[in-house]
Amino acid sequence: MKIKKSGFNSMLVHGGGFEDQLGSAVTPIYQTSTFKFRDADHGAQCFAGEDPGYIYTRIGNPTISDLENTVAMLENGFGGIATSSGMGAVTTVYMALLGMGAHMVGHNAVYGPSRVVAETIFARFGVKSTWVDTTNIQNVIDAVTPETKLIYLETPANPTIGICDIDAICAFAKSKGILVCVDNTFCSPYLQKPLDLGADIVLHSMTKFINGHADIVGGIIVTKTQELYKVVRPVMVNMGCNIDPHQSWLARRGLKTLAIRIDKAQESSMIVAEYLENHPKIAWVRYPGLKSHPQYELAKKQMNGSGAMISFEVKGGIAAGKIVMSSVEMMLLAVSLGGIETLIQHPASMTHSKMSYEARQAAGITDGLIRLAIGIEEVEDIIADLDQALARI
Numbered sequence: 001m002k003i004k005k006s007g008f009n010s011m012l013v014h015g016g017g018f019e020d021q022l023g024s025a026v027t028p029i030y031q032t033s034t035f036k037f038r039d040a041d042h043g044a045q046c047f048a049g050e051d052p053g054y055i056y057t058r059i060g061n062p063t064i065s066d067l068e069n070t071v072a073m074l075e076n077g078f079g080g081i082a083t084s085s086g087m088g089a090v091t092t093v094y095m096a097l098l099g100m101g102a103h104m105v106g107h108n109a110v111y112g113p114s115r116v117v118a119e120t121i122f123a124r125f126g127v128k129s130t131w132v133d134t135t136n137i138q139n140v141i142d143a144v145t146p147e148t149k150l151i152y153l154e155t156p157a158n159p160t161i162g163i164c165d166i167d168a169i170c171a172f173a174k175s176k177g178i179l180v181c182v183d184n185t186f187c188s189p190y191l192q193k194p195l196d197l198g199a200d201i202v203l204h205s206m207t208k209f210i211n212g213h214a215d216i217v218g219g220i221i222v223t224k225t226q227e228l229y230k231v232v233r234p235v236m237v238n239m240g241c242n243i244d245p246h247q248s249w250l251a252r253r254g255l256k257t258l259a260i261r262i263d264k265a266q267e268s269s270m271i272v273a274e275y276l277e278n279h280p281k282i283a284w285v286r287y288p289g290l291k292s293h294p295q296y297e298l299a300k301k302q303m304n305g306s307g308a309m310i311s312f313e314v315k316g317g318i319a320a321g322k323i324v325m326s327s328v329e330m331m332l333l334a335v336s337l338g339g340i341e342t343l344i345q346h347p348a349s350m351t352h353s354k355m356s357y358e359a360r361q362a363a364g365i366t367d368g369l370i371r372l373a374i375g376i377e378e379v380e381d382i383i384a385d386l387d388q389a390l391a392r393i
């Protein structure tokens, strides 16, 4: 396979450089569960790894490989491991790097289930976890124990939009021999490249920006090194967290327009964030492009843009916020993010409702926090929708 290295949009379009014998312009969907061997010796060679041929779709498939190679290239990593969902990617990483007695340190305001799965299911298998505000590196340093095997970051974080210093935390982690995984879902490789900043693993919910059209669920892990790839990939394969070829094809198609979608959405996001910050009924707004963001300078340094996620609180807290969410007409009152349509949701009762009340408070996920995922509609229409909804309070 010819891997083309070039400008970001060219990489999005041509990606892993997949070429088949028929000259398909687009990577076909290899909708097959299994692949024929030429003879018995060939089958044995494939299983022994002496022939890189495809065997069985849970282990690998050309449609999936094309997506994996493309995302790995965009993230400057060794290899991609596509999964059935973003949570499939998160749990595969935990399963690969943690075991009985191992400890992990995570950011306290990650996507709810990424934390809850560690505190409940992984805890049953003897894994310990500590969740701190990683936007202050001292909290990470203080939380690390001799058993710490993984530092798990999400930046900007869901839903507080907190930003941690990937470079500084990775430098500290390296000095202790601890691996760092960054959930890069909110940025995509277009806006942030954690592996270049020192991380060992990056993962995504491809359900969001990478696919971008709210029509699939998927995830992906990219490792910096071949060594780590060899540790993580068998976990995905043997736990059965693989993506389906058709979903993979849709994600690869959506990925081609990642940069133009994000350019449009983040241009609108800046305008919406400023509109909200100047609105008399809004208590506060968090957006990396606003000077009022506590990590504004770090965002400028670490990210290639401010993204399309905004959190805010309406004066009058959740009662007033519910009026806004129930009154929107164009945007959808729905969870998820990173698609072409603008979404509004309430983390405390939706995406982060399985976290304890105390954990939410400590993580800054207030009851009044509302999260916006800006899409590619005209910004005038997004603001008009918010305007009429805010007028109903």
Ligand code: LCS
Binding pocket: 085, 086, 087, 088, 090, 111, 114, 154, 158, 183, 185, 186, 204, 205, 206, 207, 217, 218, 219, 335, 336, 337, 351
């Ligand atoms: N990581 C982040 C940062 C996420 O936002 C999500 C899902 C996941 C991982 C898990 O990915 P999934 O398994 O859903 O593909 N975030 C969602 C959200 O904010 N609303 O609905 C889902």
